[in-house]
Amino acid sequence: MQTSTKNIFMLAITACLVFLPAWAAAQDEPPAPGRAMARQAGVLSGDWTTADHSEMEALKKTFESGQQITETCLSCHSLADDQLFHTIHWKWLSPYEDGDLVGKAGYSINNFCISTNKMNDKKCSSCHIGWNGKEDGINCLVCHGEKDMDWKAQFKDYQFFKEMGEAELVTEIQNDISAAVTQIIRPDRQNCGSCHFNGGGGEAVKHGDLDASLINPRRTLDVHMGIDGENFSCTRCHTTSQHQVAGRVYSTPAVSERKSLVEDDLAPKISCESCHTASPHKEGKLNDHTDMVACQSCHIPEFARAHATEMTWDWSKAGKLKDGKPYIEKGKFGRPVYKSIKGEFGWEKNVAPQYFWYNGSVAALTAKDVIDPSGVVRVSHPVGERGEGQSRIFPFKVHWAMQPYDKVHNTLITPLLSEENNGYWKTFDWQDANTRGMALMDLPYSGEMGFVETTYVFPTTHMVAPKENTLSCRACHRPENGRLSNLAGFYMPGRDHFALMDLAAWILAIGALAAVGLHAIGRIVANGSRKENR
Amino acid sequence: MLRKLLCLFLTAGFVVALAGTAAAFEQGNERKGKYMFRKNCRSCHTEGASAEPLNPVSKTQAQWERAFQRYERFECADQWEDLSQSDRNDILTYLYNHAFDSPSPATCE
Numbered sequence: 163m164q165t166s167t168k169n170i171f172m173l174a175i176t177a178c179l180v181f182l183p184a185w186a187a188a189q190d191e192p193p194a195p196g197r198a199m200a201r202q203a204g205v206l207s208g209d210w211t212t213a214d215h216s217e218m219e220a221l222k223k224t225f226e227s228g229q230q231i232t233e234t235c236l237s238c239h240s241l242a243d244d245q246l247f248h249t250i251h252w253k254w255l256s257p258y259e260d261g262d263l264v265g266k267a268g269y270s271i272n273n274f275c276i277s278t279n280k281m282n283d284k285k286c287s288s289c290h291i292g293w294n295g296k297e298d299g300i301n302c303l304v305c306h307g308e309k310d311m312d313w314k315a316q317f318k319d320y321q322f323f324k325e326m327g328e329a330e331l332v333t334e335i336q337n338d339i340s341a342a343v344t345q346i347i348r349p350d351r352q353n354c355g356s357c358h359f360n361g362g363g364g365e366a367v368k369h370g371d372l373d374a375s376l377i378n379p380r381r382t383l384d385v386h387m388g389i390d391g392e393n394f395s396c397t398r399c400h401t402t403s404q405h406q407v408a409g410r411v412y413s414t415p416a417v418s419e420r421k422s423l424v425e426d427d428l429a430p431k432i433s434c435e436s437c438h439t440a441s442p443h444k445e446g447k448l449n450d451h452t453d454m455v456a457c458q459s460c461h462i463p464e465f466a467r468a469h470a471t472e473m474t475w476d477w478s479k480a481g482k483l484k485d486g487k488p489y490i491e492k493g494k495f496g497r498p499v500y501k502s503i504k505g506e507f508g509w510e511k512n513v514a515p516q517y518f519w520y521n522g523s524v525a526a527l528t529a530k531d532v533i534d535p536s537g538v539v540r541v542s543h544p545v546g547e548r549g550e551g552q553s554r555i556f557p558f559k560v561h562w563a564m565q566p567y568d569k570v571h572n573t574l575i576t577p578l579l580s581e582e583n584n585g586y587w588k589t590f591d592w593q594d595a596n597t598r599g600m601a602l603m604d605l606p607y608s609g610e611m612g613f614v615e616t617t618y619v620f621p622t623t624h625m626v627a628p629k630e631n632t633l634s635c636r637a638c639h640r641p642e643n644g645r646l647s648n649l650a651g652f653y654m655p656g657r658d659h660f661a662l663m664d665l666a667a668w669i670l671a672i673g674a675l676a677a678v679g680l681h682a683i684g685r686i687v688a689n690g691s692r693k694e695n696r
Numbered sequence: 697m698l699r700k701l702l703c704l705f706l707t708a709g710f711v712v713a714l715a716g717t718a719a720a721f722e723q724g725n726e727r728k729g730k731y732m733f734r735k736n737c738r739s740c741h742t743e744g745a746s747a748e749p750l751n752p753v754s755k756t757q758a759q760w761e762r763a764f765q766r767y768e769r770f771e772c773a774d775q776w777e778d779l780s781q782s783d784r785n786d787i788l789t790y791l792y793n794h795a796f797d798s799p800s801p802a803t804c805e
Contacts, residue, residue, distance in 0.1 A: 312734065315731075315734055319730075319731045319734075322727060323728075323731070326727075328728070331728070331731065360743075364743060365743050
């Protein structure tokens with residue numbers, strides 16, 4: 163009895179010794195080359211710094227205005243303002259084109275709130291990184307402050323309570339200001355997100371792949387930014403040099419050269435290849451795709467996976483009142499489907515992107531361009547075609563709108579909207595809003611307004627899903643309803659077939675089978691007689 | 697006599713009706729209320745944050761009054777308790793005076 167127990171015990175130990183290393187070996191299966199390279203490139207740097215701003219004497223004083231804070235920052239960071247004045251974040255004008263044509267502060271338009279009227283619309287400027295539009299200098303804390311603060315209200319309250327002699331409140335507000343100016347960080351997700359997650363007048367309105375769900379995302383929403391994954395901040399990929407943040411697309415691509423860090427260790431980490439290389443997969447067949455299909459096309463199966471994003475905006479429905487007052491109606495995602503001041507909206511969640519050939523540039527109309535109102539006007543569209551060097555199939559959010567245009571000049575109109583400017587949102591008077599809005603742009607307005615259908619595109623590049631959630635081959639390689647069914651001009655296995663060739667192939671295949679069969683029968687039948695012959 | 701009585705009733709009726717439209721609370725410091733609202737409420741009650749976005753125009757005057765009379769039922773009742781009675785009254789003054797059905801409806805800046 164005792165020996166048998168011993169035997170079983172020995173057997174168990176042997177089994178463990180044999181199987182455990184095998185199991186461990188299976189666990190140590192090497193990652194895909196692209197993942198291995200990215201891990202190497204992204205050795206965790208941690209959020210380290212050589213300065214603790216709460217110890218700095220210069221910051222231990224009473225601040226009564228934004229400019230005083232900036233002056234103090236610049237007393238040490240003396241080159242920062244000059245660097246920043248050259249960036250698009252300050253200028254709101256494209257750094258790649260001359261003049262003031264392209265950019266929010268120029269003649270660029272979209273199909274959301276349409277235009278900033280050359281930054282005269284006060285509401286738009288709430289996203290500018292200055293204390294008061296471009297008027298009162300840079301607000302460094304928009305990007306470098308850890309604390310979220312309504313600075314305008316804070317200083318207004320400070321002045322008011324100081325004049326009222328409310329000492330207790332004055333101290334309280336000053337303590338808040340003091341805490342905010344000493345908690346200095348490299349830009350984090352909530353800093354960038356305070357504007358980029360709220361573009362177009364609200365959270366998740368503009369971009370389908372950038373919204374407040376990315377402040378603390380799960381890995382399933384974004385493998386790179388997931389707080390239970392790599393926990394990247396935006397600047398991990400949007401690398402920055404002298405306050406120039408890499409990664410702006412639109413009129414020019416985010417990168418002119420697709421380099422990996424192996425080729426150039428100072429290359430911006432902005433494209434997937436920068437860290438993952440151009441042959442990231444274990445399977446060779448998948449790597450054969452990377453010169454034609456952007457990584458995003460398969461690795462971002464849907465956008466707006468956590469929060470619904472706005473997909474349509476109908477300005478022509480704006481202006482309805484209830485009991486003489488503007489109103490808001492909310493839809494199934496808890497988001498507004500009607501606003502008197504803006505019109506009708508459509509929201510969608512888990513949206514499959516639309517796919518286009520894209521070389522990294524987006525062509526866009528300006529308020530000066532003449533349009534053809536008989537069809538859908540593409541306010542912006544991706545540039546690129548198959549066979550062109552950098553062009554790849556890329557996923558996009560396409561935002562549809564009905565927006566005002568000038569029936570005589572055939573141009574898109576830039577109405578003045580904000581309440582602060584006595585714009586349409588206050589007056590509900592299109593004629594007045596259009597006249598004043600176009601005057602601010604120095605553009606003619608005939609007084610005859612119509613509404614035209616427009617589209618505006620956003621490249622989808624955030625919200626990269628974990629590898630187990632990527633698109634399957636069959637999502638595109640299928641005869642009908644595939645993701646790429648709208649892309650013509652090339653042969654794609656599984657999607658395309660030529661009837662004549664198919665017929666020829668079947669005839670060949672069946673013919674070959676028949677020939678082999680007949681030959682075999684012939685051999686069997688002839689077998690006996692051959693023996694006799696010998 | 698009958699006429700006098702009718703007059704009296706009508707006057708009384710008017711007074712009661714007028715009292716009904718006036719606030720049932722004593723007006724506090726509206727400006728201070730605005731600050732306290734921003735500081736204490738808007739940190740959560742704003743777009744993209746944990747609670748439903750709130751502005752003075754989000755409710756009617758009557759709704760604001762009711763909310764302040766029975767705040768114990770809210771999830772954030774503890775935060776309400778941390779404020780003094782006069783702070784709460786200042787906040788209500790601000791919200792009430794700029795409510796949806798007030799003469800000067802307002803959203804936060």
